[in-house]
Every structure is written in structure tokens, then in C-alpha cells.
Amino acid sequence: MKNIKYKVLLVEDNEIERHAFERFVKNNEISYDYVIAKSVSEAQRELACKKFDIVISDHDLGDGTAIDVLHFAKDIPVVVVTGAGDEETAIRTWKAGAYDYLVKDLDQNYLRAIPITVENAIKHKFVEDKLQLLSGAVRSTEDSVYITNMCGEIIFVNKAFCKTYGYSEEEIMGKNSSILWIGKNQSENTRSVFQTRSVSGGWEVGFYHKRKDDSIFPISLSRSTIKDANKRDVAIVGVARDISERLLIEDELRSTSMKLQKRIQTQNEIAITAAEAIQRLLAEGKINKASKVICDFLDVSKINAGAAELNCTNFDFTDLVSSVKDLLSSFTSGKNIEIKCSAAGRQCAVNADYDKMAQVLINLLLVGIRFSPQNNNIDIVINNTGSEIAVEIHSAGCDFENNKIYKNANNSEWIKQQFDSGREDIALGLRVAREFIEMHGGRIGAERRRPVKQESNQRQDFASQERADTGNVLFFTIPKINSMFLQAEGVEEQKNLLKMTPANI
Numbered sequence: 001m002k003n004i005k006y007k008v009l010l011v012e013d014n015e016i017e018r019h020a021f022e023r024f025v026k027n028n029e030i031s032y033d034y035v036i037a038k039s040v041s042e043a044q045r046e047l048a049c050k051k052f053d054i055v056i057s058d059h060d061l062g063d064g065t066a067i068d069v070l071h072f073a074k075d076i077p078v079v080v081v082t083g084a085g086d087e088e089t090a091i092r093t094w095k096a097g098a099y100d101y102l103v104k105d106l107d108q109n110y111l112r113a114i115p116i117t118v119e120n121a122i123k124h125k126f127v128e129d130k131l132q133l134l135s136g137a138v139r140s141t142e143d144s145v146y147i148t149n150m151c152g153e154i155i156f157v158n159k160a161f162c163k164t165y166g167y168s169e170e171e172i173m174g175k176n177s178s179i180l181w182i183g184k185n186q187s188e189n190t191r192s193v194f195q196t197r198s199v200s201g202g203w204e205v206g207f208y209h210k211r212k213d214d215s216i217f218p219i220s221l222s223r224s225t226i227k228d229a230n231k232r233d234v235a236i237v238g239v240a241r242d243i244s245e246r247l248l249i250e251d252e253l254r255s256t257s258m259k260l261q262k263r264i265q266t267q268n269e270i271a272i273t274a275a276e277a278i279q280r281l282l283a284e285g286k287i288n289k290a291s292k293v294i295c296d297f298l299d300v301s302k303i304n305a306g307a308a309e310l311n312c313t314n315f316d317f318t319d320l321v322s323s324v325k326d327l328l329s330s331f332t333s334g335k336n337i338e339i340k341c342s343a344a345g346r347q348c349a350v351n352a353d354y355d356k357m358a359q360v361l362i363n364l365l366l367v368g369i370r371f372s373p374q375n376n377n378i379d380i381v382i383n384n385t386g387s388e389i390a391v392e393i394h395s396a397g398c399d400f401e402n403n404k405i406y407k408n409a410n411n412s413e414w415i416k417q418q419f420d421s422g423r424e425d426i427a428l429g430l431r432v433a434r435e436f437i438e439m440h441g442g443r444i445g446a447e448r449r450r451p452v453k454q455e456s457n458q459r460q461d462f463a464s465q466e467r468a469d470t471g472n473v474l475f476f477t478i479p480k481i482n483s484m485f486l487q488a489e490g491v492e493e494q495k496n497l498l499k500m501t502p503a504n505i
Helices: 015-027 038-048 066-072 088-098 110-140 159-165 244-283 289-304 317-327 329-334 354-373 407-409 412-420 431-441 485-490
Strands: 006-011 031-039 054-058 078-082 100-103 145-149 156-157 193-197 201-209 216-227 232-240 312-316 338-341 349-355 378-384 388-395 444-449 470-481
Touching: 006 038, 006 110, 006 193, 031 038, 038 054, 038 066, 038 470, 054 066, 054 110, 054 444, 066 232, 088 100, 100 110, 100 354, 110 485, 145 159, 159 349, 193 485, 216 244, 244 289, 244 412, 289 378, 289 431, 312 317, 317 338, 317 378, 329 354, 349 354, 349 470, 354 388, 354 431, 407 431, 412 485, 431 444, 431 470
Parallel strands: 006 031, 006 054, 054 078, 078 100, 338 378
Antiparallel strands: 145 156, 145 232, 193 201, 201 216, 216 232, 312 349, 378 388, 388 470, 444 470
16 A cells, blocks of 8 residues: 555644644655644534545544544544543543554654554555455355354354355354265265356356255355465355256256257158158159158148248138048048048038148048058047037047057157058158147047947947947047138138149148
8 A cells, every 4th residue: 555645634723733743744755645623623524525544633622522523534544642641531532433542742752653553544444344345245145155164163154145054143153064064875866966067168066065954955166265364274265056946957958958859850860761752652653642741741841940820711610521521532432431420510610721621631531541441431520619629530540549649740660660651641641730730729639449338239330429439539629619700701612622632632
């Protein structure tokens, strides 16, 4: 703090003493920017309008004492000087907040002590302010800070520590810091040391600490040694941060990353399988099948890219079923399979994308047709259930376990198996159907229904309700609307589906 010009307020009612102070400062070339006040009231005015580094005040003043000056000086260090000093006066001024107490002598030798006293007082104030600032920062930080002596006994904790660990300041003081650490008999999930990513992206060592209630939580910890003026180790400060939330986020990111990698791998495998199938079909001259695979793969690609859009209109779903049945007649006649619909003659008004729902029906019915044996039937059962329509496709086809459709729709091995078995038209159909239904806010699934034992006098009609309770079922739901909308608006007949032919499916 050398070469600093201190701002000094001298409060002195004795003119001789004032002149002596001025001569001493001038003769010794002391770098003081000083102001002289002759009374307590003058000192009060100066302190109210100016800033000072230190106040030097005579004890006995005409309108008061140095204790009054101390009151106005507030947090400015004050050195008290008196010509009639005694222990009682000295103790009283120190208790009032004076930094030091000097006794005047006849030869005015006390003036020689003023520069050192002023320097020490200002340094002390600077260190005190700095310590208060650091203490405030430590106490208010969100990290848990604790300080131990060299024996490990806790001598300081901040508010964050008490909140995180569950101890009050009185409970933890004097305790050994070992109570914060978990014991040796911990599980693998709570080993004492682990490695984690730091905020900066690098690796850091993490630890497990224990709260008052014995609950265990992960922390990042930094510790450093405090040295005294002689560079001797006197204490250890620990700064602990609860990283439970960070580890949870890391786990979620890791899980999401693994899912994304698996999804990308599946998409790549499907793309390779589809490309190989298209190449083979084109080489074999099966243009229509190759076209179907290309269309399905483009739909899947648009869905993955978030580029698929819905063009919803109001229409009667039973009309769509009738149109799809006609389109698939060439497929069903070849195997002597009949498609029946239990909702014939009833309106089932829906708000959906007509063309995409047509694709859903075609793809799911093709699954039933491809896997069903000859001379069999497929039932389409449509039920009105609250705010949605539930559609069930019953067949003797592919045996799906409950909701296994979700697994097969994204299973590259299952998709490849369909390509290799000559069922290219359904290889990607389940995936497209599932995505389109979910885009409409509906649900899709599959299940295997076991036969129900019937009495001998019961009819064995395939279209009866008993038949609907057996076999393999593909089902989905879509939102419905009030049938009055259909009467008010009518249904556009210019749908892409009506332009399709079996050769394009």
C-alpha cells in the first residue's frame, strides 16, 4: 500500500496541536490529503460530505468526545489521541470501536507513532473488508463449504452445507469430517469413488458423501490447505457440490444416445435390405413390386425425417373399407379368401387422411392375405367406442404375440425375412401402418386370440361374433366425428385410392 495518498480527517480543538500535526506531516513529507475539524460538529459535517481513509481524533473536544466522532465515522477506522490518558478511557474507546489509542506527551513524540498507526489501521481495515467479502461469498455460495483443522474436526460450515447435509451448524461443529464419508461396506452402486464428466467436458473424480439421515449422494469435491503467515498448514477447506441431477442428466443423455444409435443402425440396415430387394426385383422384371417397396421406403424416410404430413377430411370409414376390398380382390381370389366387414350398412364417420388410411388398410390386409392359408376368410370388425373407432382385422394369418407388431415393424431381421420370402409388399407395410395411425393420434397393435369352446348347438358361421373372438387380430383406432358432418359436407370422391389398381399395390 506504499505511494498511496491517504485521506485523513484530523479532529483537534487545540490550535497548538493542529499546527504541530501540520509541521510534522510537511517536514517528514508524509503523503496525507488531510482535512482539519475543530469540533465534533465540524467532523460530522466533513464525514457527511467527504470520504476518508482514517480519522485521527482528540478524545476531549469542546462539544463532545472522540466517542461521538466514532458514531459518525461508522466503518472508517479511528485512532484516538488524548493528553489525559488512563486505562478506563482507553478501554471505553476500544469498546466503542477505536482501532488504537495514543497518549500525547509534552515533547509531541506521539506524532512519530501516527504514520505507523495510520498505516496499520488502514491495512487492518482493508484485510477486514476483504475477509468479510470472502466470508459473505462463502456463506452465500450454493456449493457446500466446510473447513476442518489439521485433525479433521469441522470448524466452519456455510448455509449450503447445512441445507445439503441436513445438519445444523451447532450439530456439526467439532465433529470429525469422516462422518461425511460412506463406510467400507457400501454396494457397487455407491462405491466411494467414481469417474464422471465435468462441466467443461473433461473427466473428473466424483465421490459419495452421506447426509445426517444416512442417505447417500454423489458429489464433486475440491480440497485445499490453508497456511498461516509462517506457511504452516493450519486448516483444510473442502468445497462439495451435489451432482445428483447432473448424473441423472448424463444417464438420460447416454440412454437417448444409445437409442438413437440403435435407431440409426436399424434404419441403415432397413435401407440396405430395401435397396437390395429393389435391385433384385428390377432384375427379375417385377416392376410393380419394386414400385411398392420404393413407395413404402419413401414413406418411412419421410416419417423419419419428420416430413410426413396429414391432409385430414371427414369421410365414412365403411366406404373406404369397401373400396379397399375391391382393390384387393385379385389378391383374395387367387387364394379363395373372402374379406367381410361387420359394419356394412352403418356409417362410421372419421376425420383422417383418406389416402394414408387407405394405405393402412391395404398394408394390414395384405399381411392377413399373405399369411393366411387358402380357402379362408378375413373379418373386418368396426366398433364405435366413445370418441374413436376401433378396427379389428381377424385372420388365420401371421401369428403375432400381444403388441409384437411394434417389435416387427422396426425389426430389420423380420423385414429382411419378408423380402427373402417373396413378401416384399408387406415388408415395410407394418412400419408405415403403425406410423400413419400414430400420426392420427390412434393406437395400433396385434394379438393372438385363442379359440373359444362352443356348444354343439351353436352356429359355426364365420361372420358370427364367436369367430371374431378367435384367430390372429390386427387392430387400430382413429378419432371419429359426428355422422351429421358427412351429411352436411358430403365426401369427395376424387381420392388417389380410386385411381389405384392392384398392380400398383
